[in-house]
Amino acid sequence: MRRLSLVVAAALLAFSTVSGAHAQQMRTFSKPNYGGTQRVFRDPLPDLQSSRPTTVGSVRLETEKWLICDGTNYSGDCLWVSRDVPSLPALGLSDTPGSIKPERVPLVRRHWGGRYPPSGDSLALFEKANYDGEWTEIKDNVDNFAVANLKSPGSLVLGDGTWRLCTGVDYSGRCLIVTGSAWDLHEIFPGRILSAQKLP
Numbered sequence: 001m002r003r004l005s006l007v008v009a010a011a012l013l014a015f016s017t018v019s020g021a022h023a024q025q026m027r028t029f030s031k032p033n034y035g036g037t038q039r040v041f042r043d044p045l046p047d048l049q050s051s052r053p054t055t056v057g058s059v060r061l062e063t064e065k066w067l068i069c070d071g072t073n074y075s076g077d078c079l080w081v082s083r084d085v086p087s088l089p090a091l092g093l094s095d096t097p098g099s100i101k102p103e104r105v106p107l108v109r110r111h112w113g114g115r116y117p118p119s120g121d122s123l124a125l126f127e128k129a130n131y132d133g134e135w136t137e138i139k140d141n142v143d144n145f146a147v148a149n150l151k152s153p154g155s156l157v158l159g160d161g162t163w164r165l166c167t168g169v170d171y172s173g174r175c176l177i178v179t180g181s182a183w184d185l186h187e188i189f190p191g192r193i194l195s196a197q198k199l200p
Contacts, residue, residue, distance in 0.1 A: 024102035025062040030055040030095075032087035044101035047072045057095050059085045065103045065180070067188060072098040078189060082158075082180020091162070091177050091199065108183045110157060111135075121161025123196065125153035129184040141197045144169040152192040157181045162199040167191045 024043075030036030039054060040062075048054055049072075056068070061081050070076035070093060079085065079093055089095050110117070110131040118124050118137040127133035133154070142148045146169075156165075158180055165185075167173035176189040177199070185193070 024064040024104065026066045026081065026100070026102070027060040027062055028054070028056045029058045029060070031057040032089065034058050034060060034084075034086065041066075041100060042102070044099075046074065046099045046101070048097055048099055053096070055095050056088055056097055058087055061085075065105055067101050067103060068093070068097045069099045070094045070097055074099050074101065077175045078177070080176060080178045080180070080182055080188060082178070085179060092164075093177065103188065106183060117157065118159075120159065121198065122159075123163055123198075124157040125150065125196075126155045126157070127151055128154040129186065131155050131157065131183060138196060141195075143171065143195050143197075145194050145196075152194070153185055155181075155183050155185055164197045164199055165189075165193045166195045166197070167193065169194050171195050171197045 026041045028039050028041065036055075036057060045051060059068070059081055061083055066081040067074060067078055068081060068088070069078040076098065077093060079088065079091065085091070088097075108130045111133075113135070122137050122139045124135050124137050126135045136150060138150075142150060145152065156178065158178055162177060162179050164171060164175050164177050166175040173194070174191060182188055
């Protein structure tokens with residue numbers, strides 16, 4: 001009986017180890033539209049090209065969310081991957097990114113304050129992280145948050161579509177492309193957001 005218990009325990013441990021190994025996973029393709037050489041990533045790589053030069057033309061998200069940045073150590077322009085992306089170059093990003101990392105998705109309640117959440121590809125900008133505080137809906141490009149009386153958001157909700165958020169006015173400076181909601185922008189992308197542009 002004791003031997004059987006040990007066997008069962010070992011099997012459960014092996015299963016949990018395998019499950020843990022696949023808890024965060026992203027599949028990349030060397031060409032746009034999911035063509036070319038494939039690679040699967042499960043761990044953060046702050047200097048991707050030095051470990052093994054990799055071309056990333058498109059991405060399929062398998063679990064969690066991922067951050068892909070042009071520069072090493074998550075610098076330069078970045079892409080917040082919340083769903084499949086058919087072409088990084090079409091978004092203005094390099095197809096030889098310098099760093100990537102997974103982000104576990106926390107269970108965070110959205111505080112809509114009695115208002116209806118925005119629909120479609122509108123962007124809901126919350127003043128605080130974790131979808132807290134006052135929020136503002138934007139439907140079109142905003143080239144200067146100060147002129148539009150908007151504050152740099154702490155989190156955002158996006159159902160559909162793709163937006164570029166930049167640290168400079170007129171979509172300049174360092175930019176983060178978002179394909180879905182982000183619960184803590186300061187953790188993902190340090191710096192004040194001063195403009196937002198809807199991408200086709």
